[in-house]
Amino acid sequence: MVRQGGQEKPQRSCLGCRETRDRDRLIRFVLSPQGEVLPDLDARLPGRGAYTCASSRCLEAAIRQRLFNRAFKREVSAMQPQAMTEMVARLMRERILGYLGLANRAGKIVSGSSLVCDAVRGKIKPGLVLVAEDVSGSIGEKVVSLSTVHGIPCERVLTKEEFGDILGKAPRSAVAVRQGGFIARLVTEIQRLRNFLGEV
Known part of the structure; x- marks a missing residue:
């Protein structure tokens, strides 16, 4: 964590580029009960989270390289890169x-x-x-x-x-x-x- 104004800001690593950033600058993803990767833009859904930069490139890399499997430590179901990026943009x-x-x-x-x-x-x-x-x-x-x-x-x-x-x-x-x-x-x-x- 890093301190700003005397308070610690939680940080996470992007699955796509591996850069560490403040958590609120990243996009959070969670798993549905069926094991589907879903974006959680409000960062309020329960469960373990995985993160990418707010970048379609990083998200597409995470999907193509099956990095969500590693992040969630299980086999997961993810949309095709284009479909997922379109969903997040929407x-x-x-x-x-x-x-x-x-x-x-x-x-x-x-x-x-x-x-x-x-x-x-x-x-x-x-x-x-x-x-x-x-x-x-x-x-x-x-x-x-x-x-x-x-x-x-x-x-x-x-x-x-x-x-x-x-x-x-x-x-x-x-x-x-x-x-x-x-x-x-x-x-x-x-x-x-x-x-x-x-x-x-």
């Missing part, structure tokens, strides 16, 4: 959507490219702007450029449909999150997804 996206839903219920969300641009230009600026991955080029570039000019962090993530669904509205090209406690969590989850997909 769960990560769901976590981002979950935090957006919480922010929306707290009245912290502005949605739609026009309203987002107005919020960015406004006196009280949002803390984060999200642009849908499938937005048209001109709209996306306008929102990203305006956010950059005003010094507001901007990420391309999720889809217009996903934004609309979680907000209970029609598809949305962009979302702005007002300043508050949701910003740090959202940024962490988005970066984790991008790291996993190898985008950074």
Whole structure:
């Protein structure tokens, strides 16, 4: 373990690359009663855990080399690498959507490219702007450029449909999150997804 701020932070080794990292930076996996390897992104499921970096490469290596067998000290059943990485990515996206839903219920969300641009230009600026991955080029570039000019962090993530669904509205090209406690969590989850997909 390592100490930070006087407290010990538990560490674990990644099955894929063998690097030792803080446990909360890794992805935890557990076994179902049927012996299936399942991702436990919240790290709350009971039982012994095995870990990989938040990287699809490390996860794929762990599956191909049958390293979950070694970690759990028994024969286990694991999905094919592509299926498992798709499942983990989907769960990560769901976590981002979950935090957006919480922010929306707290009245912290502005949605739609026009309203987002107005919020960015406004006196009280949002803390984060999200642009849908499938937005048209001109709209996306306008929102990203305006956010950059005003010094507001901007990420391309999720889809217009996903934004609309979680907000209970029609598809949305962009979302702005007002300043508050949701910003740090959202940024962490988005970066984790991008790291996993190898985008950074």
